[in-house]
Amino acid sequence: MDEFLDELHKFNKNIYFEIGGHPEDEKVELIISAEGNVEYFASVEKLTSLAPEFKNWDIIAFKPPMGTGFSLDYGGRVFNPEEIIFIPLVSKKDPTAIGFNVCYPDYEESEREVFMNGTYLILDTIIGEKSNALDIDYMNVIKTPENIGEYDFRHISDIAEFIEERKNEG
Known part of the structure; x- marks a missing residue:
């Protein structure tokens, strides 16, 4: 090797x-x-x-899309796409841009790199390397807002559908 x-x-x-x-x-x-x-x-x-x-x-x-039905152990954390949520974002500057915040209830800024890398690995697995790099304009990780019920959130396992919907809107 x-x-x-x-x-x-x-x-x-x-x-x-x-x-x-x-x-x-x-x-x-x-x-x-x-x-x-x-x-x-x-x-x-x-x-x-x-x-x-x-x-x-x-x-x-390129790493091909593999879909969902998995969990990932990374940096001492388990990332399960069925449990991780994201909040879609809309840019006033570019309404066709695809952006979202990925929310973790136990997110700590001191572990930002672990959460970011784990999230990118999950996205690579679900949608593939090329889509992850070319289709997503903005992605951030944040602590799950206390008022999450007031947001239009989805599970990261639905990210491929979300991207397709946004691409079809543009």
Whole structure:
């Protein structure tokens, strides 16, 4: 794996890979990722378009959307998309922009990085790397407001539908 990463970084030091797939599948997936950094998307697309076809491998550009039905352990916290809520935001400057606050009842500013990274990992898993990077204009993590019932909130497990609705409005 280290040797493969070294070779990959000769092409572009800012792209990475994941290997996976279902144990019963005949093919293994090799996912080439820019880790959400749009600046390197062209490198990922170029590399995967030039990749030869292999009988037992699928070469995939970007982490694909995997949907919901999972939870994530990250930074000593469990992130469950069925329990995490978000509050959609509307920008007066750009009403077509997609933005939202992700709410956590136990959010502490001192753990902001854990909450932000955990949220980005969940979004990558649900909607895929490319949508996470290109479709979301603004995302923040906050402590769940005490008056949350007064907000039009949704669960993060519904984020793909929310993004699609907003894109269709524009």
